[in-house]
Amino acid sequence: MADGSDLIHAARRRLLERVVAETRETGDLTGCYVLSAGVLAALDGVPRHCFVSAEQLDVAYVDQPLPIGRGQTISQPFIVALMTELLQPNPQAVVLEIGTGSGYQSAVLAQLARRVYSVERIPELAESATRRLHELGYRNIEIRNADGWYGWEENAPFDGILVTAAAVDVPPALVHQLKPGGRLVIPVGEPSRCQMLRVLQKDARNIVEARAVLPVAFVPLVHDPA
Numbered sequence: 282m283a284d285g286s287d288l289i290h291a292a293r294r295r296l297l298e299r300v301v302a303e304t305r306e307t308g309d310l311t312g313c314y315v316l317s318a319g320v321l322a323a324l325d326g327v328p329r330h331c332f333v334s335a336e337q338l339d340v341a342y343v344d345q346p347l348p349i350g351r352g353q354t355i356s357q358p359f360i361v362a363l364m365t366e367l368l369q370p371n372p373q374a375v376v377l378e379i380g381t382g383s384g385y386q387s388a389v390l391a392q393l394a395r396r397v398y399s400v401e402r403i404p405e406l407a408e409s410a411t412r413r414l415h416e417l418g419y420r421n422i423e424i425r426n427a428d429g430w431y432g433w434e435e436n437a438p439f440d441g442i443l444v445t446a447a448a449v450d451v452p453p454a455l456v457h458q459l460k461p462g463g464r465l466v467i468p469v470g471e472p473s474r475c476q477m478l479r480v481l482q483k484d485a486r487n488i489v490e491a492r493a494v495l496p497v498a499f500v501p502l503v504h505d506p507a
Contacts, residue, residue, distance in 0.1 A: 289330060292342035296358055297325055299344045303359045311494050313366055320366050323392040324358060331417060332383040351403050353500055355383045356445060360478075360497065362389075367466045367480050367494065368441045370394040375436070377458065379429035380445035380502070384410035387422050390443065397422045398436050400429040402503060430504030432458045439463060446502035447476045451491075461485045472501040 301316065308314030330341035332355055337347050346354040356364075364386075370376055374394040378387055381401035387410065390397045399422060401407035407426040414422050425433060429444070430452045437458035444455070444467040451467060459465050461483050470476030478494040 289328075289342070293325055296329075296342040296344060297321060300324065300359045300362050303344065304363065307363075307495060311363060311367075313363065316362055316366050319393055320362055320389075323365065323389045324362050326392055327385065327388045328417070329355075329358065329385060331413065332385040332388075349383045349406070351406060353382050353403070353406060355385050356499075361386050363495070364443055364445075364466045364478070365389055365393065367478075368443050368464055370441055374440040377433055377436070377439040377442045377455075378445065379432070379442070379455070381410045381424050382406060382445060384414045384422075384424075386443070386445055387424070388414060388417070388419055391419050391422050394441075395421065398433050398439075399424045400427050400433055402426070402428055428504045429502065430454065434458065442466070444468065444502065445499065447472065447497075447499040448502040451479075451481065452502075452504075456481065456483070456489060459483050459489075461487060468497045468499045 304316050305314055330338055333341045333347055344358050346357045349355050370393040375396045376390050376394045378399040381399040387397055387399045404426050407424050411424045432454045438460040439458055440460055440463050442455050442459055442465045447468040447470050463483055465481040468476045468478050476497050478497045479491055481489050481491045483489050
């Protein structure tokens with residue numbers, strides 16, 4: 282009889298196969314038909330079952346979002362993989378994530394970038410993600426409990442910025458904190474309406490070009506106006 286580790290390994294394999302298939306199926310929309318070896322390895326290397334509740338262990342490696350409390354979710358693995366691919370982090374990159382949640386996307390990014398800074402608005406989630414990632418051995422992630430709308434000015438500029446909640450408009454601070462040559466991957470739209478995953482790229486002259494990638498459904502990016 283297979284032990285727990287064998288079952289987890291098999292579930293991971295099935296998840297990767299599904300993510301690869303969905304990437305190919307949506308390629309006409311996203312422009313991304315194949316995930317890089319680095320992104321696939323990062324997705325495979327993160328134990329998603331450690332980022333969900335005990336009651337969700339049997340669906341930890343199903344390609345779907347799952348609730349994590351406080352009205353938040355852990356993102357669908359396909360979307361995590363796609364957004365990471367669109368960000369194009371490299372081993373020297375310093376990346377900002379807005380919306381830590383459980384820390385799952387942070388962990389994926391941490392395997393591809395030199396440093397990950399992540400902002401989480403909900404104190405309980407920031408605390409639990411910090412503890413979880415530390416216990417799992419991630420040492421290149423720093424989490425801050427703050428309003429992600431304003432980014433993390435002290436550590437800017439960033440090679441890439443990834444937002445895991447939908448903003449009604451692109452936060453100006455995030456565009457400002459992006460390095461020339463950097464990318465911002467963000468879902469944009471009203472919570473109850475169609476949202477669009479967008480990629481913004483800043484060139485050497487600080488001119489920003491944006492393109493729509495894929496219709497998505499994310500929890501809203503909540504912020505307190507100054």
